[in-house]
Amino acid sequence: MRDGRLRAWWRMAAEHMALLANCHRASKRAHWWVPADFNPYERKPRTGIPITAENIEILKTVFVNGKEP
Secondary structure: OHHHHHHOOOOHHHHHHHHHHHHHHOOOOOOOOOOHOHHHOOOOOOOOOOOOOHHHHHHHHHHHOOHHH
């Protein structure tokens, strides 16, 4: 029950923050904010390159040794 109440409060707060952010955008062509951007319970999973030993070795040769892979 406590978790549901926190989610409801965050949903309301996120809606207000999105409204305020959209009112004060820099330009009319700028990114539209949605409540999910401010709600920690609705965070999107991160996308990117997974960290592996092979990736670390490539970064090491480029940044530490100064050579191209």
